[in-house]
Amino acid sequence: MSFNDEGIFGKDEFSEFRYNWSGITQRHSTQNLYILFSSDIAGMIIPKRVFKTELEKESFEKILAQYLPLQADLPTTSN
Numbered sequence: 001m002s003f004n005d006e007g008i009f010g011k012d013e014f015s016e017f018r019y020n021w022s023g024i025t026q027r028h029s030t031q032n033l034y035i036l037f038s039s040d041i042a043g044m045i046i047p048k049r050v051f052k053t054e055l056e057k058e059s060f061e062k063i064l065a066q067y068l069p070l071q072a073d074l075p076t077t078s079n
Contacts, residue, residue, distance in 0.1 A: 001050060003063060008036075008044070019044065021067035034064070 001010040007020040019038060026037040037043035051057040 001046070003060060005063075005067075008046075017044070024068060027064060027068050034060075036068075 001008065003009070007018060007023070009019075010017045019036070023038050024036050024043075025039065026043075028035040028037075032048055034046040034048065035043065036046070048057060051060060
């Protein structure tokens with residue numbers, strides 16, 4: 001998986017994916033995951049462990065903040 005100013009990209013031996021930042025409508029972060037939605041029922045889950053260093057994780061969080069406005073954040077529930 002990689003990310004840049006255009007979006008998030010990934011590839012394995014069976015498939016490829018590409019999400020442009022403009023196609024991501026909501027985001028949520030937990031202690032271990034980033035959850036990015038492209039619709040009410042579709043999106044991607046990115047485990048934070050995929051980032052090998054804290055700098056890589058901070059870089060991803062910075063680009064999320066740049067391309068996904070605060071209104072894209074899902075509210076946190078208190079359950």
